Amino acid sequence: xxxxxxxxxxxxxxxxxxxxxxxxxxxxxxxxxxxxxxxxxxxxxxxxxxxxxxxxxxxxxxxxxxxxxxxxxxxxxxxxxxxxxxxxxxxxxxxxxxxxxxxxxxxxxxxxxxxxxxxxxxxxxxxxxxxxxxxxxxxxxxxxxxxxxxxxxxxxxxxxxxxxxxxxxxxx
Amino acid sequence: xxxxxxxxxxxxxxxxxxxxxxxxxxxxxxxxxxxxxxxxxxxxxxxxxxxxxxxxxxxxxxxxxxxxxxxxxxxxxxxxxxxxxxxxxxxxxxxxxxxxxxxxxxxxxxxxxxxxxxxxxxxxxxxxxxxxxxxxxxxxxxxxxxxxxxxxxxxxxxxxxxxxxxxxxxxxxxxxxxxxxxxxxxxxxxxxxxxxxxxxxxxxxxxxxxxxxxxxxxxxxxxxxxxxxxxxxxxxxxxxxxxxxxxx
Numbered sequence: 001x002x003x004x005x006x007x008x009x010x011x012x013x014x015x016x017x018x019x020x021x022x023x024x025x026x027x028x029x030x031x032x033x034x035x036x037x038x039x040x041x042x043x044x045x046x047x048x049x050x051x052x053x054x055x056x057x058x059x060x061x062x063x064x065x066x067x068x069x070x071x072x073x074x075x076x077x078x079x080x081x082x083x084x085x086x087x088x089x090x091x092x093x094x095x096x097x098x099x100x101x102x103x104x105x106x107x108x109x110x111x112x113x114x115x116x117x118x119x120x121x122x123x124x125x126x127x128x129x130x131x132x133x134x135x136x137x138x139x140x141x142x143x144x145x146x147x148x149x150x151x152x153x154x155x156x157x158x159x160x161x162x163x164x165x166x167x168x169x170x171x172x
Numbered sequence: 173x174x175x176x177x178x179x180x181x182x183x184x185x186x187x188x189x190x191x192x193x194x195x196x197x198x199x200x201x202x203x204x205x206x207x208x209x210x211x212x213x214x215x216x217x218x219x220x221x222x223x224x225x226x227x228x229x230x231x232x233x234x235x236x237x238x239x240x241x242x243x244x245x246x247x248x249x250x251x252x253x254x255x256x257x258x259x260x261x262x263x264x265x266x267x268x269x270x271x272x273x274x275x276x277x278x279x280x281x282x283x284x285x286x287x288x289x290x291x292x293x294x295x296x297x298x299x300x301x302x303x304x305x306x307x308x309x310x311x312x313x314x315x316x317x318x319x320x321x322x323x324x325x326x327x328x329x330x331x332x333x334x335x336x337x338x339x340x341x342x343x344x345x346x347x348x349x350x351x352x353x354x355x356x357x358x359x360x361x362x363x364x365x366x367x368x369x370x371x372x373x374x375x376x377x378x379x380x381x382x383x384x385x386x387x388x389x390x391x392x393x394x395x396x397x398x399x400x401x402x403x404x405x406x407x408x409x410x411x412x413x414x415x416x417x418x419x420x
Contacts, residue, residue, distance in 0.1 A: 006200070013196045022186035031190050039194045039202065046203040104185040111185075126175065127182040 001049055009049050012058060013042060020062055026123045027070040029112040037073070041065040063128070063138040067120045074116040110160035118153030121146055312342025312365060320349035322419050323364045326412050327353050327405070338363035339395050341372060348391075355404030359397040362405055364416055366390050376401065380409035382417035390417040 001009070020041060024034035044065045045058065052058060111119050117139075124135045125146075132150075136143045320335035329351050338348030339361050350363035365371055366384060371391050373379045379393040392413040394403035405412070 010196045013199065017192060018189060021189055021192060022183075025186050025189065026182060032193070035193045039199060042194075042199045043202045043206060046199055047207060103181070104187070107181055107185045123182065126179045127186065129179060 001046075005049055009046055016059070016062065017042075020066060023063070023123055023127060024066055024070070026108070026111060026127055027067070027116075027120060028073075029108050033073075037066060037069050040069050060134070060138055063124065064140065067124070067139060070120065071116050106161055110157050113160040114153050114156045118149045118156060121149040122153045122157065125150060312338055312340065312346045312348050314347075315349045316347040316366075317349075319347065319364050319366065319416070319420070320351075322416050323349055323351060323362070326415065327351055327362060329353070336361075338365045338393070339374075340365050340377075340391070340393055341374060343367055343369050343371065345369070346371070353404050358402050358404045359400070360402075360404040361395045361397075363393045363395070364390065365393065366420055376403075378403045378406045378409060380413040382410075382413035384417045384420040386420070388420070390420060392416065 017038070020038045021031075021034055024037040024041075025031055028034055028037060041062050045052075045062055048061075052061060111122070114122065120139060121135060124130045124138055125132075130138065132143045132146045136146045139146065141149075315335045315337055317332075317335075321332045323329075324332035324335065335349040335351055338350045340346075340348065340363055342348065342365055346365050346367035346369075348363055348365035350361050353360065353362050366388050368388050370389065373391070373393055374395070377393050377395045379391050381392075382390045384390050390413055392409045394406055394409055396403045
């Protein structure tokens, strides 16, 4: 890449690094693996930077690369995720801060019990704020699949969390 | 369920991020390494493909050279005036049996018919001008072809050219032939001798005689193999002698 391309990439990297890391964290539940996955996505983008003509589609490309990396990694035997019956212990304590930390950790732990593809749909829709069409493009599937995966993913998250988070209770 | 509240929960869960463990320089160097690996893999694959193609070309040209060399060697042995004749055509006459009939060879009968080599030290054979069979000029030291063929018919021997001189103490003017035969589990030699005078068979030899239309005596003798006392075809010697005498 020439100097101008490198400069553009560096600007994009600085602007989007934290968002990509957060998405990767909710997808895998671990900050170290999240950094590895985010770096993988940025390396893929750097290698194809000159070929990406539509700079508006950069976010979609990075999302797609990231989600594929997470799902591919979850299929590897030595990294295959295993579900456990018990949710990890939540920090004890009183007060609003303790409740907030407990809620966050419970959500991350609950997400790890959701199947990878459903988890990706939930993260893209509720963290990234994508609509059904954008999520379908990022995942390379149909909109109907996104809707069904969203429904199943939320159901799996509710089962994993129980009554820990009130907002995930089904509307009656 | 409120999607907005759910979004806040997700964003809040990923809020306290630790310092990043990679920067843009790390991404650039990792990208360069990945590109170099990719180029190395492509170069290796191309080299391997080239080696395979080159090896295939060399092997093919080697095979073609071999086949061309063989064709040239065969062609050089041919008559220059007949380049279209296949290399095998020159060897074809040698594949014909030595006793091939004139009809099979398609031409005139040769003047000289080679006979089986004699180990008895007699004169060279093969002359078409030799005396007719039955003149009894050479005695019993040579295989008589006519008797050999007749005896081969009687003993069901496939190749009459395997005949040997008769195993008998032949007088002058006698002629004959013999075969090494197997009669079930019995091995031995069956001979036929035609003689104008008498014949004294050796010990342990069974024989039958008959008179030919020319008035000669025909003997069919059966001698068991060494160490055995049972002679092959001993029960059929009489009938065999009758039939052979009628054919002589």
